[in-house]
Amino acid sequence: MQFRSVFDIIGPIMVGPSSSHTAGAARIGLVARQLFQEQPAFVQFHLYGSFAKTHQGHGTDEALLGGVLGFDTSDQRLRTAPDYAAEAGMKWEFIEENEVVLHPNTVKIVMTTGSKTMEVTGISVGGGKVEIKELNGFDLNLSGNHPALLIVHEDRYGVIAEAAAALAERQINIGHMQVSRKEQGKEALMVIEVDHNIDAETLQKIEAADHVLQVTKIHE
Known part of the structure; x- marks a missing residue:
């Protein structure tokens, strides 16, 4: 370990x-x-x-x-x-x-x-x-031990890729990522833990993406 x-x-x-x-x-x-x-x-x-x-x-x-x-x-x-x-x-x-x-x-x-x-x-x-x-x-x-985003979104094609691309554009590395949904095509939850804190501009870009309903930022 x-x-x-x-x-x-x-x-x-x-x-x-x-x-x-x-x-x-x-x-x-x-x-x-x-x-x-x-x-x-x-x-x-x-x-x-x-x-x-x-x-x-x-x-x-x-x-x-x-x-x-x-x-x-x-x-x-x-x-x-x-x-x-x-x-x-x-x-x-x-x-x-x-x-x-x-x-x-x-x-x-x-x-x-x-x-x-x-x-x-x-x-x-x-x-x-x-x-x-x-x-x-x-x-x-x-874990609550690293900066993270919790993104509530509609279960649609491309939402996960768009969020990951926004982080990659700012050279923010993803340490852990998980996606879950209650029912296909309905509401889903994306959890992304990252190595560095997420700036306001990147947060706003993800919030403005199609099919994103809510973004919550968790501080380390």
Whole structure:
């Protein structure tokens, strides 16, 4: 196994006590916040496996709330995230689920503001690393550790090629790419992780492409 840097070995700079239950939880919450693109009015955290059993003792509650508020893994405000959430007017609920899942550190975050709702399911795989496994019913594999684009589009010929060409034109290398759809010819989701941050001009070019419905940028 080849590590990208020393931080892949020792883990991220973080507020403890646990890289899996605290740093990982905060990162899942932060990616969910970036996907939602605003602070939600109400959040439900469905906790599975060890997250459900030990979330209070390991600070998972505070970490998830802090992530959704936009706090990074090293932000000391994670420790008192419920106070900040209440001050911001955000309501939340933690639900301990008994369902058996494939990974013990699993959370489904349901964010709502008005008529806008988004469901994000993530797992904490250790060392502060996470994977986002599902977004609004779409299966995906997003690490949250690299800049990425999530492109919701109509399932049409040429959309994927046009997005890839826009990145190639700016010499932005694709590290991982995944496409999923619920039904042929309907709505599809393209996930592209890249090596470098994506500039506004490239983002606008992809957003303006035919059959593209929504583009969300995830920061490293």
